[in-house]
Amino acid sequence: MKTKRTFYLAFIVMVSLMAFKSHDVPGTHLKKAAVKKPNIIYIMADDLGYGDVGFNGQVKIKTPNLDRMAGEGMIFNQHYSGTAVCGPSRASLMTGTNTAHGHIRELSAWTASGKPVDLLKEEVTVAEELKRAGYKTGIIGKWGLEEGAGTGAPNGQGFDYFYGYKTHMEAHHYYPEYIWQNGQKIVLKDNNPAQKKGTYSNDAFTSKAIGFIKENKNKPFFLYLPFTAPHNEITVPEDSKKQYENLGWTKRPMTAGHYYHDAEGNTTYAGMVSRLDRYVGQILAALKEQGLDDNTLVIFTSDNGPGFDNGFFNSNGSLKGRKLNLYEGGIRVPFAARWPGTIKAGSKTTLASAFWDFLPTACEIAGIKPSSKIDGISYLPILTGKEANQKKHDFLYWEINENQGPWQAIRMGKWKGILAYEKPFELYDLDADPAESTNVAGSNPEMVKKIRETMVSTRTESLEFPLTKRKSHYGNDAN
Template structure:
């Protein structure tokens, strides 16, 4: 329901008929306010889904989202690593203006404005599961102090890379998982092991059931298929998963069986979520976003090239070439978004906050970098970005239209690519286009200028 205006008391002076009209209008608007579900995988590559060209790993439910919705081909993560990417997503501000631009410790201050606080203040029920990374226990950055009615999962991102943790968090309450290992010790009982991803899905589904009668925002920031670099469940590799499933008999290295099984398990649970929406008659009024926090990893003994995880793109996680930051984005909203549609609209994580605000009928903050892509979703004309910007340690990247500039280190020259002709960034043409290169350098400076 929409919040009652502060001047509601003035209406008591007018006729009952007018009051009834106002209340009916508010109810009608609330009925059209969509539920918003934002699913984000961890280290899933542009080429890891069937609908983006994957030939081996099975992702039928996510592929079905694309068949029933819109697939973006030029969507970018907030960053090439975890924490700053999530920070960008929640604030609508790119890394030229955020407090951090790498995986350093950071937590939200009290009173921060995020997509979650905006939706909560407007009357949405707000819930999240998975990896948080933006506020450890006993800080102002914990989810319950940043707009979440309910949070279940990991708070510290370092712990999130263990899929059999000793505990998870329900808001600020530590939930013990006694069957899981303690440090490097043997687990108490195989039968009592808890795979964290399965528990996250259970809590996400329960949040939908509990809040089905009012508009809700669910942030499902899963940890699959991130690696556990300390070694996995049974084989010693870093891709932890309870079983390899349909990939068990493949003549692949164990890490690749685990990697494929993790993605297919995630796909299964996307299907479970959609099935629940249908069962509760919520599908028509729910918009689902599916994406990844950055490009594919090459960790835990998994090799990017084994399944062609970055597709046609160069680079992977921790790079600012396309493979490190261009990610899948699929959006489904029955009856509103054209089924089986594709867009080449250039967008990024910092666009989600204004998009969510427009969906809810909220005025977004003025001092952000994002532009709502709701017009694109609805098949309407769309305002475009002049440029998109990223930085990571000494690396910098900027995209403006077809042009992409990349600097791989502070002392390295600026590289220039024409993505219309060279999507894989194979041919540096900076010396052939000095005017364009100079303009890109100036935009890089402006992208980091104080507000």
């Protein structure tokens, strides 16, 4: 009798507990199964201008997939690259540091010693950070941070998988004779760079990227996808030019040399951008097909300002400058982020952010903190609609040093200061004058003084990249 009574009481208690836990009472929920951490895909164009995409006002070149991506997510109107040329810009993205503190502050063509410069082993990349959080990591496309110094291999910098170009000079040709897969050199026997025969490299990158997504669909992954379009050389398969032919466009004859350009530049350039847009559409379709759409943050941007356009496409929009200088057109880049269910569709932000902010953003998404000192600030709060929690930079810093000599620039709130070699100091009010048309340094001496002092105080010295005028070791085709 006692046994039956005990069993009955236990049964009543169990049923009561189950009923209690089924109600929506704070603190009484059963723990849900662990949700897979969000995937992160970072897509980077090469030399694509702020104004080269429809969502930033481009009218000649069609970018329907990018425009849809931006419409389904958030546009950053004031996002900046690491600097105005590829290598140091990409280093800034990977390490979360700006060019005041980074090891790579220019291309290897401009080192003081003449020696190549790679990422150092001790530099911590975003891929290394995310591997700590259990992510599968891959880079497919242009790495450009293993130039021959022996320390920059992507597989030694946190990436589980690499397919693409190691050096930036290799990436100058779209039909390469070889490609790198992890540490192995893969000969592409059907490719001929000069005759532009074989597989267009960016087509292969897209195929490999979709394969990476499928292979890792059941685990969190980080895919860094730096395409080389629309960087020189200006060439694209014929099918991508067709929609731009017979439109009465001004012709731009191209001459082949180091770059094996197609004969006519304008239709080719437009075709390159539209083919890049098609790649983005294929990536988004693959995510949806694999059921990963809602759990994947996709970012699209460019490594610096435009390098090709002579004004026909208005590639820098209303901004002054282009690749290789520090006016807004050289460093302000297109940026769209899509994450269905997390990022509000059709949203925009004027937050001033930069490449070095990506590493802390990725870390916050993954639930970890950066393991080394960085310059970046996570923009996850702005992505998730928590603008009140978004921290902001006191200032943003850039430098570049090529044929024109050293330039430094700082953005501090609405103010932008530029110190170019052997030129008067320039100061612009970006709120009133985003095109940097009127230098107001003379009427704002205190702000000039503050920015100049910050340029000195924030910068650490670099033996390879001093602020002195130098000559390129590689000739005029280094970029």
